[in-house]
Amino acid sequence: MVKGQQEFRQFMRKTLPDAVKNAARQAMEEGAERIVQRMRMLVPKDEGELLASIGWTWGKPPEGAMEIGDLKSPERGLRIVIYAGNSTTMVTNKRGIKFQNALIQEFGTKDRKANPFFYTVYRSQRRAVKSLITRRINKAIKALNDG
Template sequence: MVKGEEAFQRFMTKTVPERIRRAAMEALEESADIIVQKMKFLVPEHEGKLRDSIGWTWGELPKGAVLFGTVGGGKDWLHIKIYAGNKKTIVTNKRGVQFQNAKLQEFGTREMKANPYFYPAWRTQKRGAKSRLTRRINKEIKALNNG
């Protein structure tokens, strides 16, 4: 835990005006949409079920999904989860062991080379997501101060 994180979380949940919170949420949702679109573009063509399973949520992950990343603030405040996979993308190997295909495609196995789709998308969009969030929050703060 970072020093002062609890105080920051209290400040963010209790004292930040709703319009700033809404602007931040919209910026995070837009960033998550962009990252998800890029991930879907990078998934191998023959992996349609995996492509369809990629998404984001504010809440709980769908059953069988793998959490690949989060965008946003701390514990409960503005925390988007980006995921891939579901029950339909679970595969079984020769020994009968089940695995989530979302992880196998991203990281590969001994017999299959990796087909990364999350981390390349995340690396190319991370700076833009942070900038988008900062710009939107600053714009709302300026509007509050001038209004």
């Protein structure tokens, strides 16, 4: 048996994954917050409840929310969901059918112009956030190797 092999295996099983997972988690949270803040800047200002409903969470979004995008790290079991809308942002049309106001704002209707605030930001920031996550993971691995 090579000297230090057992310590190296223990390091690879415990230290490296925890450090990398923590770095990925922090980067994902930072990226999600960055996306949410930009979305809030684009939502129509007269839509206060919708503005307040935009957010992110680990796992599933709140009841009634529209899940539009997520940041995943399946190999680490991490998933952040970015959402808009909740039960307070539901609207009813003339026929009594309920709709999520976030969808109406994002895509519009035949009588209402679209005010895209969600997909445009998500698409424009997705690559930058993935890059941030990768950089943070690489930095964590490098810090472990240097230590």
